[in-house]
Amino acid sequence: MKWIPLILTIVCTHVKAQVINHSYAHPDKVSYHHLHWQAKVNFQSQCIEATATYDLKPHDDHPLILDTKGLEIQQVKSDGVVVPYELGKTEDPILGRPLIIQVKSSVKQVSVTYKTTAASEALLWVEGDSPFLFTQSQAILARSWIPCQDLPALRFTYSADVEVPNGLMALMSASNAHQKAVAKKGASTVEYHFEQRKTIPSYLMALAVGNIEFAAISNRCGVYATPDQLNLAHTELADLEKMIVAAEKLYGAYQWDRYDVLILPAAFPFGGMENPMLTFATPTILAGDKSLVSLIAHELAHSWSGNLVTNETWDDFWLNEGFTVYFEFRIMEELYGKEVSEMLAALSIQDLYQTMEELAPVDTHLKLHLKDRNPDDGMNDVAYNKGYWLLRTIEERVGRPKMDAFLKNYFTHHAFGVMNTERFLALAKKDLMDPGNYRFIAPEAWIYQPGVPENAYPIVSQKILETDDWIARCNASDEGIKQLPWKEWSYQQQYRFLTNWQCPSADKLNEFNQRFGVSKTGNSEILFAWLMMCIQMSVWDDANEQVMSHFLGSVGRRKFIAPLYKAMIKAHQRERALGYFDRYQQTYHAVTRNTIVEHLKSE
Numbered sequence: 001m002k003w004i005p006l007i008l009t010i011v012c013t014h015v016k017a018q019v020i021n022h023s024y025a026h027p028d029k030v031s032y033h034h035l036h037w038q039a040k041v042n043f044q045s046q047c048i049e050a051t052a053t054y055d056l057k058p059h060d061d062h063p064l065i066l067d068t069k070g071l072e073i074q075q076v077k078s079d080g081v082v083v084p085y086e087l088g089k090t091e092d093p094i095l096g097r098p099l100i101i102q103v104k105s106s107v108k109q110v111s112v113t114y115k116t117t118a119a120s121e122a123l124l125w126v127e128g129d130s131p132f133l134f135t136q137s138q139a140i141l142a143r144s145w146i147p148c149q150d151l152p153a154l155r156f157t158y159s160a161d162v163e164v165p166n167g168l169m170a171l172m173s174a175s176n177a178h179q180k181a182v183a184k185k186g187a188s189t190v191e192y193h194f195e196q197r198k199t200i201p202s203y204l205m206a207l208a209v210g211n212i213e214f215a216a217i218s219n220r221c222g223v224y225a226t227p228d229q230l231n232l233a234h235t236e237l238a239d240l241e242k243m244i245v246a247a248e249k250l251y252g253a254y255q256w257d258r259y260d261v262l263i264l265p266a267a268f269p270f271g272g273m274e275n276p277m278l279t280f281a282t283p284t285i286l287a288g289d290k291s292l293v294s295l296i297a298h299e300l301a302h303s304w305s306g307n308l309v310t311n312e313t314w315d316d317f318w319l320n321e322g323f324t325v326y327f328e329f330r331i332m333e334e335l336y337g338k339e340v341s342e343m344l345a346a347l348s349i350q351d352l353y354q355t356m357e358e359l360a361p362v363d364t365h366l367k368l369h370l371k372d373r374n375p376d377d378g379m380n381d382v383a384y385n386k387g388y389w390l391l392r393t394i395e396e397r398v399g400r401p402k403m404d405a406f407l408k409n410y411f412t413h414h415a416f417g418v419m420n421t422e423r424f425l426a427l428a429k430k431d432l433m434d435p436g437n438y439r440f441i442a443p444e445a446w447i448y449q450p451g452v453p454e455n456a457y458p459i460v461s462q463k464i465l466e467t468d469d470w471i472a473r474c475n476a477s478d479e480g481i482k483q484l485p486w487k488e489w490s491y492q493q494q495y496r497f498l499t500n501w502q503c504p505s506a507d508k509l510n511e512f513n514q515r516f517g518v519s520k521t522g523n524s525e526i527l528f529a530w531l532m533m534c535i536q537m538s539v540w541d542d543a544n545e546q547v548m549s550h551f552l553g554s555v556g557r558r559k560f561i562a563p564l565y566k567a568m569i570k571a572h573q574r575e576r577a578l579g580y581f582d583r584y585q586q587t588y589h590a591v592t593r594n595t596i597v598e599h600l601k602s603e
């Protein structure tokens with residue numbers, strides 16, 4: 001991993017802003033409990049013009065410090081009166097710059113009028129016949145579209161009025177009363193009103209605007225998508241209500257009123273983002289056979305782990321993600337049985353070992369060390385899968401009833417609050433593990449040391465073991481391939497095979513494709529694994545080149561796209577990688593693009 005040196009202190013005329021946890025803000029001095037956002041979205045200029053108004057908590061005389069990045073600040077008002085402000089002189093490449101506003105203790109409300117710019121990294125403006133805009137705020141990009149105290153430990157409620165071109169729908173991580181859009185004068189724009197009455201941290205602020213339609217699944221959940229995706233999305237997510245019921249049965253009532261899923265354009269850099277009330281999801285989960293719905297179980301689980309109980313700093317990220325993977329697999333077990341959840345668990349362990357090979361040992365601790373670094377550096381399989389494995393090991397040791405009682409209590413008692421690793425450890429010691437179990441599991445070793453401790457519970461999936469037998473047979477002889485029950489396999493088994501089979505030659509790889517039609521699959525995980533094999537074996541015939549080009553040009557999900565570029569560099573195909581990047585980089589979100597740029601720079 002690359003370390004990025006930062007200038008941590010920006011000296012302004014009167015105020016020294018010291019960075020704490022990736023934010024310039026001092027919410028302990030002056031902070032806000034509610035944010036109102038008045039915005040106009042302009043697709044022509046690819047710009048949002050907005051005023052953010054903050055209702056301050058009681059405070060002493062002290063400056064209000066907000067994080068900003070790539071914003072053009074135009075005016076600041078304090079209780080309705082225009083006041084001077086200071087903006088950090090230089091923009092830090094990761095943190096942006098602080099906006100410093102002097103406020104007397106009597107001031108109740110501050111507002112900032114500003115514009116987003118091309119450097120507003122959270123925003124992706126998708127061009128084409130049907131324009132689309134979406135945001136991705138996690139980890140610290142909320143500041144690039146709304147000035148805010150951009151740290152996960154600070155929660156606030158928000159409301160918004162958003163004006164968009166007539167014919168487009170706006171959605172936020174809030175109540176989405178889309179039927180009630182109000183036409184503005186001249187009818188060229190409409191205005192949508194949003195309310196988020198529950199407190200959330202800034203990284204859960206989200207906006208999407210586009211030609212979007214809605215289809216209900218139950219009276220409290222449904223799916224939003226562009227018209228061409230709506231039917232497929234509605235069929236694929238048919239089990240959504242069942243998932244919510246299963247989740248509630250495990251860890252208590254759903255707290256956020258509605259739960260809807262928005263299927264975004266393919267440029268979305270992640271699998272999903274757990275924006276409250278409205279999960280943002282990549283269309284790459286629409287496999288046509290519901291084989292990738294575990295991603296939705298994951299985002300739904302975040303409605304408890306992450307959104308209700310939030311990691312205090314990004315170093316504690318595993319509290320968001322490890323708990324969510326654990327919860328996701330439990331939901332999958334409820335709906336589809338233990339065999340499916342165990343296959344998912346076995347693959348998560350495979351991914352974890354693969355990721356750990358590439359990381360410095362210190363980056364394989366559960367508690368991360370992200371001070372002076374981009375928090376994105378910590379957002380890899382370790383927080384997710386090693387975190388899961390620790391919780392699974394605890395469950396197997398203390399028993400499921402005790403684990404479930406603890407987690408239900410954890411989500412109830414700490415709802416709408418924050419948690420850090422040390423407080424979790426203290427709670428677990430008190431309520432989850434008796435002294436004998438605590439000594440056996442030794443959670444500190446998982447949390448503060450590299451790799452995976454020897455006491456990790458051995459996860460065994462019968463179906464994955466069967467697949468491994470087939471892999472051994474096929475590695476030993478060609479005859480194995482002819483008898484392979486490929487079509488009967490679940491996607492997890494197919495994925496296991498493709499990521500472990502040692503294909504002997506490019507010809508055999510093509511033969512395999514002709515036999516099983518792998519490159520025509522609708523399952524993006526399988527297609528990705530296939531394309532990785534093509535790169536590793538230098539299979540660049542026209543047909544495969546076309547599949548590769550189409551995938552790189554139509555998918556923006558970082559998990560798929562970045563490793564493909566990285567593999568090309570490793571396979572001495574730099575020119576080819578640069579050619580693709582040149583052609584498609586404009587279609588990628590900054591999150592994906594930045595990672596690829598790092599790979600392209602490497603040897």
Ligand SMILES: [Zn+2]
Pocket residue numbers: 298302320321324
């Ligand atoms: Zn997650």
